[in-house]
Each structure stands twice: as structure tokens, then as C-alpha cells.
Amino acid sequence: MAKLKDLVKRLEIVIGLLAVIIIALVVYIAYPALKTTIQGQPFGQRLSGINAQLSSYQLSEINNVSNSNFEIAGEKLLNISIPGEQQVNNSYTGPLFQVLLNHPPQYDSILINGKPSVIYIGAISCIYCGENRWAMALALSRFGSFSKLYTGYSSLGDGDLPTLYWVPQNITTKGVVTFGNYYSSKYINFYSAEYDSPITSGFQFPATTDPIQYFVLNATNSSYRAAMQFMNNTGMFEGTPFTFWGNSINMGATGVVFGNGTSHTAISNYPPLTYTTHQQVLDSIATFNSTFAYEEYAVADVYIAETCPAINNAAPVCSLPVIKVIESKMGL
Amino acid sequence: MDAAESFKKIYRPKYIVLNIAIAVAYYYLIEYLLSIQQRGIPITSVPLYLIYALVATTSVSLTIAVYSISNTRRNEAKVSATATSVITAFIGGIISGCSCQAAILFSVLEVSVGAGEATLVNTVVGENAPLIFGAMIIINLFVIGYYLNKLSKPSCRIK
Numbered sequence: 011m012a013k014l015k016d017l018v019k020r021l022e023i024v025i026g027l028l029a030v031i032i033i034a035l036v037v038y039i040a041y042p043a044l045k046t047t048i049q050g051q052p053f054g055q056r057l058s059g060i061n062a063q064l065s066s067y068q069l070s071e072i073n074n075v076s077n078s079n080f081e082i083a084g085e086k087l088l089n090i091s092i093p094g095e096q097q098v099n100n101s102y103t104g105p106l107f108q109v110l111l112n113h114p115p116q117y118d119s120i121l122i123n124g125k126p127s128v129i130y131i132g133a134i135s136c137i138y139c140g141e142n143r144w145a146m147a148l149a150l151s152r153f154g155s156f157s158k159l160y161t162g163y164s165s166l167g168d169g170d171l172p173t174l175y176w177v178p179q180n181i182t183t184k185g186v187v188t189f190g191n192y193y194s195s196k197y198i199n200f201y202s203a204e205y206d207s208p209i210t211s212g213f214q215f216p217a218t219t220d221p222i223q224y225f226v227l228n229a230t231n232s233s234y235r236a237a238m239q240f241m242n243n244t245g246m247f248e249g250t251p252f253t254f255w256g257n258s259i260n261m262g263a264t265g266v267v268f269g270n271g272t273s274h275t276a277i278s279n280y281p282p283l284t285y286t287t288h289q290q291v292l293d294s295i296a297t298f299n300s301t302f303a304y305e306e307y308a309v310a311d312v313y314i315a316e317t318c319p320a321i322n323n324a325a326p327v328c329s330l331p332v333i334k335v336i337e338s339k340m341g342l
Numbered sequence: 343m344d345a346a347e348s349f350k351k352i353y354r355p356k357y358i359v360l361n362i363a364i365a366v367a368y369y370y371l372i373e374y375l376l377s378i379q380q381r382g383i384p385i386t387s388v389p390l391y392l393i394y395a396l397v398a399t400t401s402v403s404l405t406i407a408v409y410s411i412s413n414t415r416r417n418e419a420k421v422s423a424t425a426t427s428v429i430t431a432f433i434g435g436i437i438s439g440c441s442c443q444a445a446i447l448f449s450v451l452e453v454s455v456g457a458g459e460a461t462l463v464n465t466v467v468g469e470n471a472p473l474i475f476g477a478m479i480i481i482n483l484f485v486i487g488y489y490l491n492k493l494s495k496p497s498c499r500i501k
Contacts, residue, residue: 106383108382108383137387137441138443167387212469213441213468213469217462217465217469218462221461248457249441249461249464275383277386278385279385279386279390
């Protein structure tokens with residue numbers, strides 16, 4: 011009997027120890043998920059809210075901004091009065107900012123349905139596409155409006171920047187091209203094509219000597235095929251974003267805005283923009299009282315200046331004095 | 343004398359200072375090459391620990407080369423270790439800037455082989471930059487091990 015009691019006691023100890031080990035294991039395995047649930051995903055590793063549609067209020071922060079913001083930001087850019095700004099020839103730079111007012115390669119307008127076109131080819135994994143879509147959206151809002159936009163990020167391996175997606179993207183499969191957007195305008199067409207790949211990886215793009223042909227072959231309708239074929243025929247592709255604004259080809263981002271910064275930074279995987287939320291970016295754009303906001307509007311001014319000649323300056327934004335000056339500086 | 347002893351023998355205060363100076367110089371070389379490719383903003387998709395590891399291994403291999411040049415009769419590491427160190431650090435600076443925007447590599451290749459091939463190389467290198475960094479770190483570790491072993495042999499003893 012005593013032996014049995016001793017055995018039961020030992021069994022209880024073993025079971026107790028096993029229970030402690032199992033609990034420790036469960037906590038160890040579940041800790042990252044628990045931490046994420048409680049604290050949210052850390053900056054640089056976020057996928058939270060990806061592909062979520064912007065609320066009508068958020069959308070209005072893009073669609074309904076004041077034209078005067080574009081004028082003020084453009085003047086600040088040209089007067090070298092954005093904090094930390096410097097000018098060397100046609101390059102206007104700040105700590106995490108650059109705009110080039112070079113003369114872009116010129117082509118005839120791509121008229122589809124009687125309207126000139128803005129064409130965008132990018133990749134969801136690309137950090138420059140990610141930062142550039144904010145300024146693009148601002149510029150496009152001056153010629154029409156978005157009925158839908160979506161929250162996105164550049165890939166975890168390339169900055170994890172908060173950005174806008176034109177349409178929901180395939181964030182798990184490499185090689186899908188997502189065409190289209192919810193943009194409408196009486197002045198221009200907007201053709202957008204995004205190369206999708208796993209968002210948890212790094213930058214990816216068709217690995218061929220003619221990557222834009224991949225977009226031509228995957229185009230979903232004749233308008234997109236014509237737009238992609240035009241971009242391919244230019245032979246000007248040097249990286250993403252690869253865009254066409256009215257008559258002007260932009261090889262890469264004409265303007266780069268990586269967030270508020272006051273000094274030259276060390277080598278980094280994450281610029282300050284990574285450490286902001288979509289709402290913070292939208293609020294910054296709407297309140298228009300930060301260096302970051304001035305820079306975003308200034309980059310948008312360049313895209314506006316490139317587009318206006320193609321529509322014979324028909325949109326009200328084209329008559330802003332600063333747009334005329336930027337057009338002149340770029341030889342448009 | 344084995345390789346570990348050679349290492350200890352080399353790393354007297356003078357060479358520790360030299361190693362640190364080389365590491366700092368290499369870091370700024372990579373930062374500079376990255377900056378001029380990324381619009382003055384040294385952002386890279388290569389994990390920082392790989393950049394630090396490359397800086398560390400290239401600086402050690404160059405320090406060993408300098409030691410070899412000034413202290414040994416048969417100057418085994420004079421050209422090969424120096425070249426490996428400098429070339430891998432330089433390549434590191436260039437490929438850390440390969441991403442979605444055109445980089446130095448693209449510009450150089452565009453002139454020599456054409457835009458299509460340059461695009462392909464830029465994309466492939468951009469996608470595989472961490473792997474290439476890993477390979478360069480391994481090459482430097484191999485060079486360090488090889489020359490430490492050489493320096494431990496009687497024929498390469500200190501003058």
C-alpha cells in the first residue's frame with residue numbers, strides 16, 4: 011500500500027513537471043502571436059490591415075485637398091525653404107528627400123477614348139513604388155478622383171513602407187500582374203499595373219531582358235495592352251516605378267520622400283516612413299504642416315506639371331503659378 | 343604555431359587600431375556607394391547584420407594582408423588578400439544598392455551589354471543580394487583562414 015502511495019506521489023510529480031513543461035512550450039510557441047495580438051505587428055514586419063479599403067473620410071484626405079497646398083509646397087521647393095533643403099542644378103534634396111526637375115523624355119500622348127493617359131508600372135515589393143504612390147495619388151486627385159483606394163506596404167524585405175494600393179493585390183503569389191484602379195477623370199486615363207510577389211520576401215520583378223513584355227502579355231484588355239505595349243516600345247525601362255505622365259516618361263521615381271528627417275542617416279533598412287501608419291501619413295497630407303507633407307505635395311507638383319501640357323492645361327490645377335514655373339524649369 | 347596563435351600574434355594594439363580604421367573606411371565606402379545609387383539616401387534591402395559582417399571580414403582580411411606585407415619574408419597575402427578585401431567591399435557597396443531603381447551596376451552594364459541585360463542582372467542581383475553578401479563573407483572568411491594558416495608556417499614567419 012505504501013509502495014502504491016509512493017508510486018502515485020511520484021506520478022503526480024512527473025505529471026506536474028510535464029504540465030509545467032507543456033505550459034512553458036505553449037507559451038513559448040504562442041508568444042509571438044500573443045504579442046502581435048496585444049501590441050500589433052512591429053514596424054518593419056507589418057501586414058496589418060493590408061488590402062483594406064480606405065474609408066470615405068480617408069479617401070477625402072486624398073481627393074479633397076486644397077489646390078493652395080500644391081502652390082505653397084511648390085513655392086517652398088523652388089525657394090529652397092523646405093527644412094533641410096538644398097539645390098544642386100536641377101536636383102532639390104533634403105535629408106530623406108529628392109526631386110529632379112530634369113527634362114524628361116517626351117512622347118506623343120497615348121489617346122484612348124479621346125483622353126491622354128497616365129501609365130504606371132510598378133511592383134508591390136518595391137520600396138520606391140511604395141513611397142511614390144502617395145505623391146502619385148495626390149497628383150492624380152487634381153485631374154479626377156479615386157472612388158476606392160487600399161492600404162498596402164512595400165515588401166517586408168524592402169522597407170515595409172505604408173503605401174496605397176490602386177486595387178487589392180495578390181500578396182502571396184509571385185508573377186501575378188494586377189491591372190486596374192478605381193480612378194475616374196474627365197481629363198485623363200490612368201492605367202496602372204502592379205507586379206505581385208510574396209509580400210514577406212524582398213524586391214521581385216520579371217527576371218528577363220524585357221520585363222515590360224511580361225506586362226504586355228498579361229494585359230487584361232486592349233486598352234491595357236496598348237498602354238503596356240507603348241511603355242515597352244519606349245525602351246526606357248530602368249527600374250520601377252516606370253511611369254508616363256501625359257507626354258513625359260519617368261524612369262524611376264522622379265521624386266523620393268522617405269519621411270520626416272533632419273539629418274543624413276546611416277545605412278538603414280528602414281527609413282522614417284516605415285515607422286508611420288497609413289492614418290498618420292493621410293493626416294499629415296491633410297493637415298499640411300510638416301516637412302513630409304510639403305515634400306509629398308512638391309513631388310506631386312512635378313507629376314502635375316508633366317501632365318498639364320498633354321491636356322492643354324484644362325484642369326484648374328494647371329493654372330497654379332508654381333506649376334507653370336516647374337513646367338518651365340523642366341522644359342515642358 | 344597554429345592559425346589561432348597567428349591571429350593572436352597579429353592582433354597587437356597597432357593592428358587592432360588599423361583593423362578598426364579599415365572597418366570604418368569600408369563602412370563609409372559602402373555607405374557612399376549606396377547613397378549615390380539611392381538618391382543620397384543610404385537605404386538598402388540587404389540586412390544590416392550582413393553589411394556589418396562583410397565590413398568585419400573584409401577589414402580583417404586587409405589587416406592580415408598589411409601585416410603580411412610588413413612582417414613576413416614571403417609576402418603571400420600581398421595581392422590576393424588585399425584584392426579580395428577591397429573588391430568584395432566595393433561589390434558589397436554596389437549590390438546593396440541594387441533594387442527596384444536603377445543602380446551603378448545597371449548604368450555600367452547598360453553601356454557594356456545593353457539595357458535588357460542590365461535590367462536582368464539588376465533584377466537578379468537585387469533579388470539575391472543577401473545571398474551574394476553571404477557568399478562574399480564566406481570568401482573573406484576563407485581568405486582569412488587560408489592566410490592565417492600560411493602565416494603560421496615557418497616559411498612565413500616574422501622577419
